[in-house]
Amino acid sequence: MKGLSRILAILGKEFIQMLRDRLTFGMMVGIPVMQLLLFGYAINTDPRHLPTLVEMGDNGPASRAILQAMETSDYFDLIGTVASGAAVENAMRDGEAVFIVTIPPGFERALARGERPQILLDVDATDPVAAGAGSSAFPTIVQQALAPLLGEMAPPVETIIHRRYNPAGRTALNIVPGLLGIILTMTMAMMTSMALTREAERGTLEALLSTPTRPHEVMIGKITPYVVAGFIQVAIMLAGARFLFSVPFLGSPPAFLIAVSLFILVNLALGFLFSTVARSQMQAMQLTFFAFLPSILLSGFMFPFAAMPHWAQMIGQAIPATHFIRAVRAIMLKGAGLDHVWPQIWPLMIIFAVIATVAMLRYRQTLD
Amino acid sequence: MSEALAIDVSGLSKSFGGTKVVDGFDMQVPPGKIYGFLGPNGSGKTTTIRMMCGLLRPDEGGGTALGLDILRQSREIKARVGYMTQRFSLYGDLTVRENLTFMARLHALPKVRDVVEQALETYDLAPRAKQLAANLSGGWKQRLALAAASLHEPGLLLLDEPTAGVDPKARRDFWDRIRRLARQGVTVLVSTHYMDEAVQCDNITFIAYGRKLIDAPASEIPDRIGLKTIRIEGQGLQPVYDALEHAEGVDQIARFGAALHVSGRDESALDAAIACYRDQDGLTVTTAKTGLEEAFIWLMTGAEDNFR
Ligand SMILES: Nc1ncnc2c1ncn2[C@@H]1O[C@H](COP(=O)(O)OP(=O)(O)OP(=O)(O)O)[C@@H](O)[C@H]1O
Ligand SMILES: [Mg+2]
Numbered sequence: 124m125k126g127l128s129r130i131l132a133i134l135g136k137e138f139i140q141m142l143r144d145r146l147t148f149g150m151m152v153g154i155p156v157m158q159l160l161l162f163g164y165a166i167n168t169d170p171r172h173l174p175t176l177v178e179m180g181d182n183g184p185a186s187r188a189i190l191q192a193m194e195t196s197d198y199f200d201l202i203g204t205v206a207s208g209a210a211v212e213n214a215m216r217d218g219e220a221v222f223i224v225t226i227p228p229g230f231e232r233a234l235a236r237g238e239r240p241q242i243l244l245d246v247d248a249t250d251p252v253a254a255g256a257g258s259s260a261f262p263t264i265v266q267q268a269l270a271p272l273l274g275e276m277a278p279p280v281e282t283i284i285h286r287r288y289n290p291a292g293r294t295a296l297n298i299v300p301g302l303l304g305i306i307l308t309m310t311m312a313m314m315t316s317m318a319l320t321r322e323a324e325r326g327t328l329e330a331l332l333s334t335p336t337r338p339h340e341v342m343i344g345k346i347t348p349y350v351v352a353g354f355i356q357v358a359i360m361l362a363g364a365r366f367l368f369s370v371p372f373l374g375s376p377p378a379f380l381i382a383v384s385l386f387i388l389v390n391l392a393l394g395f396l397f398s399t400v401a402r403s404q405m406q407a408m409q410l411t412f413f414a415f416l417p418s419i420l421l422s423g424f425m426f427p428f429a430a431m432p433h434w435a436q437m438i439g440q441a442i443p444a445t446h447f448i449r450a451v452r453a454i455m456l457k458g459a460g461l462d463h464v465w466p467q468i469w470p471l472m473i474i475f476a477v478i479a480t481v482a483m484l485r486y487r488q489t490l491d
Numbered sequence: 492m493s494e495a496l497a498i499d500v501s502g503l504s505k506s507f508g509g510t511k512v513v514d515g516f517d518m519q520v521p522p523g524k525i526y527g528f529l530g531p532n533g534s535g536k537t538t539t540i541r542m543m544c545g546l547l548r549p550d551e552g553g554g555t556a557l558g559l560d561i562l563r564q565s566r567e568i569k570a571r572v573g574y575m576t577q578r579f580s581l582y583g584d585l586t587v588r589e590n591l592t593f594m595a596r597l598h599a600l601p602k603v604r605d606v607v608e609q610a611l612e613t614y615d616l617a618p619r620a621k622q623l624a625a626n627l628s629g630g631w632k633q634r635l636a637l638a639a640a641s642l643h644e645p646g647l648l649l650l651d652e653p654t655a656g657v658d659p660k661a662r663r664d665f666w667d668r669i670r671r672l673a674r675q676g677v678t679v680l681v682s683t684h685y686m687d688e689a690v691q692c693d694n695i696t697f698i699a700y701g702r703k704l705i706d707a708p709a710s711e712i713p714d715r716i717g718l719k720t721i722r723i724e725g726q727g728l729q730p731v732y733d734a735l736e737h738a739e740g741v742d743q744i745a746r747f748g749a750a751l752h753v754s755g756r757d758e759s760a761l762d763a764a765i766a767c768y769r770d771q772d773g774l775t776v777t778t779a780k781t782g783l784e785e786a787f788i789w790l791m792t793g794a795e796d797n798f799r
C-alpha cells in the first residue's frame with residue numbers, strides 16, 4: 124500500500140512537471156497531430172496529378188483523345204504546351220514539368236494509314252517513385268484512348284518512354300541529394316541552437332558577457348565552427364554519393380557552392396532563432412525536431428512534391444529544404460547551372476532574411 | 492573628496508515583469524575599501540551588482556563605476572571591472588588553464604600565456620591546471636573564478652556571494668586573498684550571507700526588498716539600530732523561550748548555540764520582562780552586545796512589516 128502511494132506521488136509529480144514544461148507538452152501533442160495531418164492528407168505515396176507539358180506536333184481527333192485520356196487518368200496534369208527542341212530540355216531541367224508528351228507532326232495521317240507512328244513521353248526520372256506510376260500506365264492509356272476511334276486492332280501507335288537523368292530508375296540518385304538537405308537541416312539547426320542555449324543554461328553566458336566582448340563577436344565566434352562543420356558534412360556526403368552510390372555531379376560547382384552556403388546560413392539562423400526561444404538544450408533539441416519533421420515530409424525528400432495537395436505545397440514552399448533539395452538535384456543530376464536554379468536560390472534568400480531578422484529582434488530582447 | 496569614488500551610483504531602480512526588484516538604490520564606495528553587501532535572498536543584490544558592471548541597464552538612476560558612466564560606458568567598465576558571478580560561470584568542460592586562457596583572450600590581454608601562468612601561480616592553481624573545471628571541489632571552483640575575474644587586473648572587484656557553500660578554511664583563504672587585493676588598491680564589493688565575513692568589511696550595506704536599509708561600518712550597526720540584548724545561559728531554556736516569545740518588552744528572541752539572546756528597543760521594559768529569570772537557579776543572565784546577526788534579523792523583520 125505504501126509502495127502504491129509512493130508510486131502515485133511520483134506519478135503525480137511527473138505529470139505536474141510535464142504540464143509545466145509547456146514546450147515539451149506542446150511537442151507531445153503537436154507532433155502526433157502534425158504527423159497525422161501530414162501523412163493523412165498531404166503525403167501521397169501514389170503520386171498523381173503530376174505537371175505535364177505537351178509538344179503538339181499535330182492536332183487532330185486522335186491527339187485530342189489521347190490528351191483527354193491522360194487528363195482523366197489522374198496521373199497527368201496538363202499544364203500547357205511547349206515548343207520543340209531546346210524548350211523541352213529546359214522545361215525539364217528547371218523542374219517545370221515531370222512529363223512532356225510529344226505528338227510528332229503528321230501523327231494523325233500516319234495513324235490513319237496504319238503506319239504505327241511514335242508518341243514520345245519524356246520523363247524526369249530523378250525521382251523514380253514520382254514518375255513511375257504515370258510512365259507505366261502511359262501505353263495502356265494511349266491504347267485505350269484510341270480504341271474507340273480505330274477499333275480493337277493491333278497496336279496502332281508505338282509509345283516510347285524516355286527516362287531522363289536517371290534511366291535506370293535508381294532511387295539512390297534521388298535520395299542522396301535530398302539527404303544532403305535533410306542532414307544539414309538537422310545538424311546545423313540543432314547544433315547551433317544547442318550551443319547557444321548551452322551558455323545560458325549553464326550560466327556561462329554571464330561570465331562571457333561580463334567581459335568587453337560584443338554580442339556579434341559571441342555570435343560569430345560561436346557559429347563559425349558550425350559553418351565549417353557543415354561544409355565537412357557536405358564534403359563527406361558528396362564523396363559518399365560519388366564513390367559508394369555513383370551519383371553523378373553534372374552541373375556547375377559554383378552554383379552548388381552558392382546553394383550550399385546559403386542553405387547552411389539559413390539553418391544556422393534557424394538554430395539561432397530556436398536558441399532565443401528555448402530555455403534549455405533539451406527544448407532547443409525539441410524545437411529542431413519539430414522543424415525537422417516537415418522538412419522530411421513536405422520538402423519532396425521522401426515523397427514527391429508535385430503529388431502533394433496544393434495547400435501542402437504552399438507550406439512546402441516555406442521550408443528551406445524544399446528549395447535546396449530541388450536545386451541540388453537539378454545541379455547534380457540534371458547538370459543545371461546558376462541560371463537554372465535561380466528560382467530556388469531567391470526563395471532561400473528571402474527565407475534567410477526573414478528568419479535572421481526575427482532572430483535578431485528576439486536576441487536583443489533576451490540580452491537584458 | 493580628494494580621491495574619486497570607485498562606485499558612485501544613485502537612484503538605481505530595476506523592475507522585472509512589473510515587480511520592482513531594486514528601488515532607488517544609492518551607494519558610494521571609496522577606492523581601496525572592502526564593502527560588504529548584505530540582504531536576504533531575493534533582496535536584489537545580484538541585480539544591483541549586474542547594473543553596476545554594465546550587464547543590466549537600470550530603468551532609472553545611474554552613476555559611475557571607476558569614474559565610468561554605467562549607462563553609456565558599459566564596455567569600458569567591463570574592461571576594468573572584475574565580476575565574479577554568484578553561480579559558477581566558467582566552463583566545466585574546459586580545464587583550469589583553458590578557462591583562464593579563454594577569459595584572458597576575451598579581455599584581449601597582451602601576453603595571454605604569461606598572464607595565465609602568473610594567475611595559476613598566484614592562486615596556487617598550477618597543480619590543477621590540467622583538471623577539468625567541472626571536477627573541482629567548491630572551494631577550488633571559487634578560487635578559479637576569482638582568478639578569472641582578476642586576470643585583467645581590475646580596479647574594482649564585484650564578488651557575488653563568492654564563498655557560498657565553501658568550507659571554513661577555504662573561506663578564510665579566500666578572504667586573505669581579498670584583503671591582499673584591497674591592500675594593492677583594488678576596491679571590493681562583496682555580497683555575503685556570512686556574519687563573520689561581514690565584520691571583516693570596512694562598511695556594510697544592507698538591502699531588503701530592493702531598498703537600502705542601512706549603510707554603516709559593522710561596529711556601528713548595532714548601536715544605530717538601538718537594540719539592547721540580554722543573554723540567558725543554562726539548562727532548560729525551552730520554557731524560558733516559550734514564555735518570553737510574546738512577552739511585553741521583548742522584540743526578538745533567538746537561540747545562540749546553548750544560549751538565548753533576548754532583544755528589545757526599550758531597555759527598562761526588556762529588563763522587566765526577564766527580571767524573574769535573573770535569580771532562577773541554573774540560569775545565568777548577562778547583558779550582551781547586540782551582534783550583527785541579531786541586528787540583521789531585526790532589520791529583515793522590520794522590512795517585512797514595512798514592504799509586504
Ligand atoms: N532576469 C530576471 N527576471 C525576472 N526576475 C528576476 C530576474 N533576476 C532577478 N529576478 C528577481 O529579482 C529579485 C531579486 O533577485 P536578485 O537575484 O537580485 O536577489 P539576491 O539579493 O541576489 O538574492 P540571493 O541572495 O538569493 O542571491 C528576485 O525576486 C528574483 O526572482
Ligand atoms: Mg544573488
